Amino acid sequence: MSIEKAYNSWAGQYDTNINKTRDLDKKATIETLSKYKFKHVLELGCGTGKNTGWLLGKAEQVIGLDFSQEMLNIAKEKTPDHRALFKRADLNKEWEIDNQFADLVTSSLTLEHIYNLNHIFNQANQKLKNGGIFFISELHPFKQYSGSKAKYETENGTQELEVYIHHISEYVDDAKNNGFELMELKEWFDDNPVNEIPRLISFVFRKNTSTKIT
Numbered sequence: 001m002s003i004e005k006a007y008n009s010w011a012g013q014y015d016t017n018i019n020k021t022r023d024l025d026k027k028a029t030i031e032t033l034s035k036y037k038f039k040h041v042l043e044l045g046c047g048t049g050k051n052t053g054w055l056l057g058k059a060e061q062v063i064g065l066d067f068s069q070e071m072l073n074i075a076k077e078k079t080p081d082h083r084a085l086f087k088r089a090d091l092n093k094e095w096e097i098d099n100q101f102a103d104l105v106t107s108s109l110t111l112e113h114i115y116n117l118n119h120i121f122n123q124a125n126q127k128l129k130n131g132g133i134f135f136i137s138e139l140h141p142f143k144q145y146s147g148s149k150a151k152y153e154t155e156n157g158t159q160e161l162e163v164y165i166h167h168i169s170e171y172v173d174d175a176k177n178n179g180f181e182l183m184e185l186k187e188w189f190d191d192n193p194v195n196e197i198p199r200l201i202s203f204v205f206r207k208n209t210s211t212k213i214t
């Protein structure tokens, strides 16, 4: 099943399933972004808008991009705020957003479904103002090496989604090659981290004002 179809079918239970990764991401997003100021936000793979409401509490406008119409329908229903705009878009293509629109681009639990990270950093650079921030929170590659991937339960058993492993060096190198500098890197553990591998990794990159990317 394609990733888009899988999310359309997962959408109805996405917010209510037991899902430690989803819940830890919310904590990582809030803890990390609380200390930054931003007005215009571009949220990649916004899904059901799990993080959109919180982002709107700090921002003037949030544009959420996602290719799953069913996930977007739930996001729209949950976020009846004219400052939130949800657009159906495939992140693998050019993003139809004004250049330098955002002072924050944020992406949670989405890049494991994207093969070409370089394209994402290239587009993020174009859509960010100089000095803008790119926050990423993803399933930790160590967790992926151990076999963890996005999945949900159906009447016919577990449905696993198509995912790609991105090593930590890939994030850092692709970011650097697209004019970003690394500000923060953090690993996030479940409540009882003794002998555990980290569940999530998060990065804060800043668009480097001195580099011009075309």
Ligand SMILES: C[S@@+](CC[C@H](N)C(=O)[O-])C[C@H]1O[C@@H](n2cnc3c(N)ncnc32)[C@H](O)[C@@H]1O
Residues within 6 Å of the ligand: 003, 004, 007, 022, 025, 044, 045, 046, 047, 048, 049, 050, 051, 065, 066, 067, 068, 071, 089, 090, 091, 092, 107, 108, 109, 110, 113, 114, 150
């Ligand atoms: C695990 S959900 C995360 C949703 C939300 N960010 C969160 O943290 O709850 C991943 C989202 O990425 C979206 N997605 C995956 N690949 C995409 C692509 N190529 N273009 C647009 N959206 C994509 C899916 O439709 C889904 O809503």
